[in-house]
Amino acid sequence: VVGARLAVGVGLIQTAVRAVDTEPITPGRRPRERRFRVYNVGIAKTGTQSVAGIFANYRALHEYLFADTVEAIGRRSAGEMSDGAFREFIRWRDGVARLDVDSSSYNSFYADVLADEFADARFIFVIRDCWSWLDSMLNMVLHTGAFMPEWMTEHCRTILGPRYAPELGEDAVELARRLPGLVTAGLDYWARANWFVLSALPRERSIVVRTNELSESLPRLADFVGVPLDTLRSDLRHVHRGTRRFHALQAVGGDVLRGAYTRAGCAGLMQRFFPEAASALP
Amino acid sequence: MDDERRMDEQRVRKVKDAHARIAETLIQSAAEPRLRQQLLDRPATVFLRPDAAEADSHNALIDDLRRQIATQLMDRVAQDPDFASLLRQDLFQAIRTAGLAPQVEQLRAEKPVADEVTGFGWGSSWWWVLGWLSGWG
Numbered sequence: 001v002v003g004a005r006l007a008v009g010v011g012l013i014q015t016a017v018r019a020v021d022t023e024p025i026t027p028g029r030r031p032r033e034r035r036f037r038v039y040n041v042g043i044a045k046t047g048t049q050s051v052a053g054i055f056a057n058y059r060a061l062h063e064y065l066f067a068d069t070v071e072a073i074g075r076r077s078a079g080e081m082s083d084g085a086f087r088e089f090i091r092w093r094d095g096v097a098r099l100d101v102d103s104s105s106y107n108s109f110y111a112d113v114l115a116d117e118f119a120d121a122r123f124i125f126v127i128r129d130c131w132s133w134l135d136s137m138l139n140m141v142l143h144t145g146a147f148m149p150e151w152m153t154e155h156c157r158t159i160l161g162p163r164y165a166p167e168l169g170e171d172a173v174e175l176a177r178r179l180p181g182l183v184t185a186g187l188d189y190w191a192r193a194n195w196f197v198l199s200a201l202p203r204e205r206s207i208v209v210r211t212n213e214l215s216e217s218l219p220r221l222a223d224f225v226g227v228p229l230d231t232l233r234s235d236l237r238h239v240h241r242g243t244r245r246f247h248a249l250q251a252v253g254g255d256v257l258r259g260a261y262t263r264a265g266c267a268g269l270m271q272r273f274f275p276e277a278a279s280a281l282p
Numbered sequence: 283m284d285d286e287r288r289m290d291e292q293r294v295r296k297v298k299d300a301h302a303r304i305a306e307t308l309i310q311s312a313a314e315p316r317l318r319q320q321l322l323d324r325p326a327t328v329f330l331r332p333d334a335a336e337a338d339s340h341n342a343l344i345d346d347l348r349r350q351i352a353t354q355l356m357d358r359v360a361q362d363p364d365f366a367s368l369l370r371q372d373l374f375q376a377i378r379t380a381g382l383a384p385q386v387e388q389l390r391a392e393k394p395v396a397d398e399v400t401g402f403g404w405g406s407s408w409w410w411v412l413g414w415l416s417g418w419g
Binding site for chain 1: 393
């Protein structure tokens with residue numbers, strides 16, 4: 001009797017799973033269950049919002065569990081959280097919302113753990129040239145700094161170094177004084193983070209897309225993930241456009257930029273992915 | 283630049299106003315059983331304008347998540363006056379303090395995407411993170 005009940009139960013579950021699998025994708029309604037597991041491991045300001053937008057008909061989120069995750073990254077980095085505890089956190093985090101696409105800019109910090117923990121996961125790695133990336137990053141933090149909570153300011157410091165302060169966008173003199181340090185730390189982060197992701201990703205489960213080609217990459221993305229192209233949202237492929245411009249790179253000067261670029265070791269990545277921009281200062 | 287700054291300030295003000303309204307709704311409902319029951323009957327009204335709540339209240343799963351979040355916040359307010367102050371000052375910190383960030387993310391994963399939710403930058407998108415505010419524009 002128990003066996004028969006179990007069989008019925010398993011049959012019901014299988015029917016439910018089949019129903020989920022065949023549930024049509026309709027705009028304006030997310031699927032109830034996860035259909036696939038994709039992590040975007042591009043760093044901040046490479047189009048993480050756009051990737052979440054492109055997959056908005058699926059269970060896709062941008063900056064998922066932001067505060068909890070960057071706090072865990074910080075604790076692990078400070079030695080306050082063991083590798084085992086961090087992995088447990090990553091597994092818990094994955095199970096909370098059961099996302100099809102997790103497009104969070106800090107996934108890049110633990111791309112190796114994701115590749116190791118989730119054998120079925122696939123990875124989208126969006127990479128942007130270091131100059132437009134740095135300009136965009138500085139614009140964002142100078143623009144929104146005053147609205148940021150403390151944990152987010154701390155996270156910005158892991159990218160732009162300890163000289164970053166939330167009120168810099170409102171203080172031109174202090175900004176000019178600190179800008180060389182922010183540029184140096186930013187380019188160092190860009191090179192380190194992108195090299196780390198490239199070394200961590202399993203090649204057979206990954207796709208690399210340049211930010212400037214993201215808008216035209218929907219067919220490649222659909223093919224890579226295994227979803228119909230018409231379920232991707234081309235209308236949400238560029239959802240975040242910066243407005244206020246600080247022109248920080250022009251203000252900092254060519255010598256500082258050249259020195260920081262060389263010291264950070266940006267040239268290898270730039271020549272590989274953006275040869276047309278590798279030799280030109282902004 | 284002035285126009286852009288004005289728009290930023292308007293955006294922040296709008297979000298802060300919405301947060302203040304959500305906090306007051308929860309605090310008043312925590313103290314008044316009739317209001318509490320009304321709110322739990324139509325949990326979308328905690329987070330949305332009445333007309334938006336009407337249009338948005340036909341998904342049982344989303345309403346269940348909203349109900350869970352509202353219930354736990356009201357229970358916490360009823361037990362802890364300091365928590366009511368935190369709710370007024372900083373809605374997101376109050377949600378995190380109550381351990382409700384995972385439920386909020388589950389809610390976000392269920393809700394259809396609106397331009398308002400995805401359309402702002404890193405810092406400001408965090409203000410909109412709940413998706414609750416998408417009908418409050």
